Amino acid sequence: MGCSKFVSQKNNKLKKLLTLIFSAFLILPAQAQLFAFLNSKDAPKAELLLTDRGIQIATTAAVNNMYNFNFYEAEKEFKWLKVKYPEHPLGDFMLGLNEWWKIVPDTKQTHFDDQCHYYMDEAIDKADEMLDKNKKNKEAAFFLCAAYAVKGRLYAEREKWVKSAWAGKQSIKYLDISRGEENINPELLFGDGVYNYYSKWIHENYKSMKPLLTFFRKGDKNLGIRQLENVANNAFYSRMEARYFLIQIYAMENNATKSLMMSRQMHALYPNNSFFHRYVARNAFSLGRLDEAEIYAKELLENLENRKHGYGANDGRYGAYILAYVNERYYRNIPQAKFFYQKCINYALENDTRESGYYVASNKALAKIAMSEKDYKAVVEYYGEVMKNTDKKSADYQDSKKALQDLTKMLKAKKGKK
Numbered sequence: 001m002g003c004s005k006f007v008s009q010k011n012n013k014l015k016k017l018l019t020l021i022f023s024a025f026l027i028l029p030a031q032a033q034l035f036a037f038l039n040s041k042d043a044p045k046a047e048l049l050l051t052d053r054g055i056q057i058a059t060t061a062a063v064n065n066m067y068n069f070n071f072y073e074a075e076k077e078f079k080w081l082k083v084k085y086p087e088h089p090l091g092d093f094m095l096g097l098n099e100w101w102k103i104v105p106d107t108k109q110t111h112f113d114d115q116c117h118y119y120m121d122e123a124i125d126k127a128d129e130m131l132d133k134n135k136k137n138k139e140a141a142f143f144l145c146a147a148y149a150v151k152g153r154l155y156a157e158r159e160k161w162v163k164s165a166w167a168g169k170q171s172i173k174y175l176d177i178s179r180g181e182e183n184i185n186p187e188l189l190f191g192d193g194v195y196n197y198y199s200k201w202i203h204e205n206y207k208s209m210k211p212l213l214t215f216f217r218k219g220d221k222n223l224g225i226r227q228l229e230n231v232a233n234n235a236f237y238s239r240m241e242a243r244y245f246l247i248q249i250y251a252m253e254n255n256a257t258k259s260l261m262m263s264r265q266m267h268a269l270y271p272n273n274s275f276f277h278r279y280v281a282r283n284a285f286s287l288g289r290l291d292e293a294e295i296y297a298k299e300l301l302e303n304l305e306n307r308k309h310g311y312g313a314n315d316g317r318y319g320a321y322i323l324a325y326v327n328e329r330y331y332r333n334i335p336q337a338k339f340f341y342q343k344c345i346n347y348a349l350e351n352d353t354r355e356s357g358y359y360v361a362s363n364k365a366l367a368k369i370a371m372s373e374k375d376y377k378a379v380v381e382y383y384g385e386v387m388k389n390t391d392k393k394s395a396d397y398q399d400s401k402k403a404l405q406d407l408t409k410m411l412k413a414k415k416g417k418k
Helices: 001-026 031-035 053-067 072-085 088-105 113-133 139-159 161-178 189-205 205-212 221-234 239-252 254-268 276-288 290-305 313-330 334-350 357-372 376-389 394-418
Strands: none
Touching: 031 276, 053 072, 053 088, 053 221, 072 088, 088 113, 088 139, 139 161, 161 276, 189 221, 189 239, 221 239, 239 254, 239 276, 254 276, 276 290, 290 313, 290 357, 313 334, 313 357, 334 357, 357 394
């Protein structure tokens, strides 16, 4: 049992590591090629598309539909592109990316995996042919780097480590080929920015993984943030992807104010995107803006209950915990607090996230409430659940252990008085 748990924790760390590494290679300048050739009968020209204003205007609606989770509308545009230019990887890549964003809200879901891999494989084959014809074709390298990055990250999510590592190696190779060409920056800064931040962050937070990191070039976390901010403010195609990463990076760097500002903007632009919705709720909550957080949390649960596309147990976990906390600490409505804490636990069980902070915090909160209500059996159950799902050295584990020890002493003392 103990050995199994250790192996599981080790796999979780490796999974997180590889997921972050492949996130760093997920460059999106390839979006720039979308509809590049719609007004021309000639074959697509390499490396001349990123700065074309006409292309940027043509791509806006399709890309915005993808980020706003209007996947069917985006798919129609991308399929038309694939039919019009069957030998170019662009259509397949964008269709694969469309499938990837269906996975983003809850990476545990697997029913979009096959289509995502299929389209990325198609894009890789076509980009390989382009590179065979011209070894210096940076456009082809963009597609190869990005497609392998998506595949690598998806394999990491599914704990297919050999396939994941191989895809990552390919992505790095083509990332190196695609560098340069100052005239089309800041689009090209995106890949370097994400890589610079996460390669350093992983080094700081996963000491046991240092041997694996020797295979990758060293990064610069602060430089990575500055590069991503440049992209977020000045790029066209990579702008939203840069913001997607910055929202998470600011939160990890304990800068919830910046994360909130950016997640607010993204939620306003893409109100159907559950990922941005979830983050704006989380950031408002972490900053103590409970009125704002409560509104977002209620919307999360309403969208989930109404079966709105893209919303699932992951969003429910966030929304339920925020509402539980608000009811307990702000309204002093203990019955409602208990209801939502239990709802948070149920959502966590539904998508198998017992190790998550909200699951643990909900059990601790219910244990304390049960203690005040003298429901000692429930206290033992809730704290026991915390201890089963946290590391023995963690504060949550130690707090729960001490609380149970204190409860045992108290009950023995009461029994002795009788």
